[in-house]
Amino acid sequence: MTVQGRIATIAEPPGAGQPAVDPTRQLDLLHAMERKLLWLSAWMIHHANHVRPNRDGLKVGGHQASCASVVSIMTALYFEILRPQDRLAVKPHAGPVFHAVNWLFGRQSRDKLETLRQFGGIQPYPSRVKDGAEVDFSTGSVGLGVALTSFGALVEDYVRLHGLGRADIPAGRHIAIVGDAELDEGNIYEALLEGWKHDVRNVWWIIDYNRQSLDSVVQDRLFGRIEGLFRDMGWNVVTLKYGRKLEAAFAREGGESLRRWIDDCPNSLYSALTFQGGAAWRNALLAELGREEGVRAIIDPLSDEELGALMTNLGGHDVATLLEAFRAQDAAGDQPTCFIAYTVKGMGLPFAGHKDNHAGLMTKEQMAGFKAEMRIRDGHEWDRFEGLDLPEAELQAFLRGVPFATPVAPEGRRLKAAPVAVPQESFPRPKVAAGRKFSTQQAFGEVLAELGRGQGRRRRSPGGSLPPART
Secondary structure (H helix, E strand, O other), X not given: OOHHHHHHHHHOOOXXXXXXXXXXXXXXXXXXXHHHHHHHHHHHHHHHHHHOOOOOOOXXXXXXXXXXXXXXXXXXXXXXHOOOOOEEEOOHHHHHHHHHHHHHOOOOOOHHHHHOOOOOOOOOOOOHHHHOOOOOOOOOOOOHHHHHHHHHHHHHHHHHHOOOOOOOOOOOOEEEEEEHHHHHOHHHHHHHHHHHHOOOOOEEEEEEEOOOOOOOOOOHHHHHHHHHHHHHOOOEEEEEOEOHHHHHHHOXXXXXXXXXXXXXXXXXXXXXXXXXOXXXXXXXXXXXXXXXXXXXXXXXXXXXXXXXXXXXXXXXXXXXXXXXXXXXXXXXXXXXXXXXXXXXXXXXXXXXXXXOOOOOOOOHHHHHHHHHHOOOOOOOOOOOOOOOOOOHHHHHHHHHHOHHHOOOOOOOOOOOOOOOOOOOOOOOOOOOOOOOOOOHHHHHHHHHHHHHXXXXXXXXXXXXXXXXXXX
């Protein structure tokens, strides 16, 4: 199939026989889902802390800002890109967004949404044991879910190459939404190395690069090193820094000066201006770029609110930009890919960009303002389509037609396989010379070597020939 053909296939609405959707209307529907995920994830955490009865008065917690920074990414993935056979590891602090997605798909009960961080309730960090079959990878400890996607891809590849998989389920992609601070975890780099050694395929890591973590701001110079490491390990690296509004501004006279100013802006200053809003952005830009040719023509016609929206139009918050990048990479093949998606921590919330928003919670007063902004009526906070402008019937039809809404198998996402019978004396025994001492590690290594001897990994090329095994 041609690249154009593959892109067209990805862009098609999911179900067979589904009518074609106008691209502009499709984007409107995706923005509606984006808005709903932002509201539900924030309200879920607020309800747990300020509405649900609390006997001891202790803070229940949650990460409203961390949820907000990945809402657009998860919207693009779950409601357009993912196929039923794909497996996804959601970054630990975005658990409420994950639960909101499943509520919209009808895979999570309404009552469960009120039990976040409650004993026996849904988990803030997705858990296969406690949250059920919809969770592909438990991500309670930062970095583990990320590495598991790489090893999961290797296992699936092995199963298929040896004819052990189910014929009714096509090969899927293993995807991780990665908090940028998770890249401090050493196991991620062990997984990168193992993936390189075994030629891992069909893996995407999407880094939520909001440049804020619990104890520090992640520096751009560190990410330069990380990007080089991914490339050295055979990965594609796709950087999504700017959205379409900013790209359009850069194309105008004076736009290159604006781009250069943002590129050179320290992360700490960028976050502070984001929190302070449009007026602060205007003062900073006029002070440094006021005499640059064309710059004032870009910013002067904009209200403070519009200017703030323009200056925070990063790639990780622009659904159209995300979709374009995901579709293009899907069409390009199965090479592992790292997407570095620039985001704002807390995007769309009252404390967006604030240095202390990592575990910050909206106050009751802030939530009241946010609730009004989202057009949510009292008593309708959990309604599936509350606050959205589009017709409910159209929204329901859209959700039914989303590719990921189709079950991967009749039994759901948690599949089972029959036990493999292992006859007695079926494993080779290590050959040990008389009198030679052998450790258990050496013995096990000899067994594995014997099992794998002559079984060099070979991948079938598009032309059907078998390239030599990679050593």
